[in-house]
Amino acid sequence: MVPRFCVQCGQMLHERLLPGDHRARRVCPACGYVAYENAKPCAGVLPTQDGQVLLARRAVEPYFGRWDIIGGFMEHDETPEEAALREANEETGLTLALDGLLGVYHDVYGSSGYSTLNVYYIARIVAGAPRPYDDVSELAWFPQDKLPTEMAFPHHIHQVLADWSRWIRRSANH
Template structure:
């Protein structure tokens, strides 16, 4: 969301380029406060089992009814790994152990237009059975070749799932090499 008014004094912000800055920023003409538009941190998790990933069908906007990677926004006092496991438990009832950091991706959240910084982990289930809850209406397992086309947040989720499939192939290669030893 692009701020229109100064949070310090309430004056309407103006766009201008600050000295030494290559971007146009929103600046308060009265007090000089700069309203930086920083990305909101999010964390997600890809529970993986038998070459499949668990995805969630969204029960809320944005992207109501589309498949999504399990995850959400970090709380103010939370680390990304704690947020990923908390979101997984809230949305699925599953307890997970994080195996690997898959990657970090940027996007824009829905019609609000604010930037997100999305941190994704590969995980294994340690307890529980998948049960949709919170803002999820359905959960399902997908192989890399049967992933749904209509994904939520398509600017980055397709990249995440492509990276997950690559991780899965490399993980399988390592497992095969260990069996030969």
């Protein structure tokens, strides 16, 4: 999503290659503001129990009704770990503990055009029973050989679940 107007003074932005930069940016001719475009950071969890992962069915667009990884957008003043645990609690009511970083994945957020950087953790339940809240309509456990095929955010989620399956097999061998 390329901004057209300056957020500081409202002038129309112009595309310019700034000295020392490697790609053109939208720059304000009046105040010099540069509209850098960065991926929005998101954090999430794969709660894992008896070789199964807890997934959430989305009750919001984009990808309404599709299965998704539990998580959401990070606030500016929280760490990825804090965001992952907060989002998990908001969407499931669960208190979780993180067991390690699964990976970091880039994607595009629906048709909005802006991109996301998704930080995902393996997690385990410390307290509570999963119940859907917030922007989630249903929660369910899936084993690695019966993962849903119609997933939200298909650009990165299949890779996440493949990495999770590898993590499950590795931890089963120890």
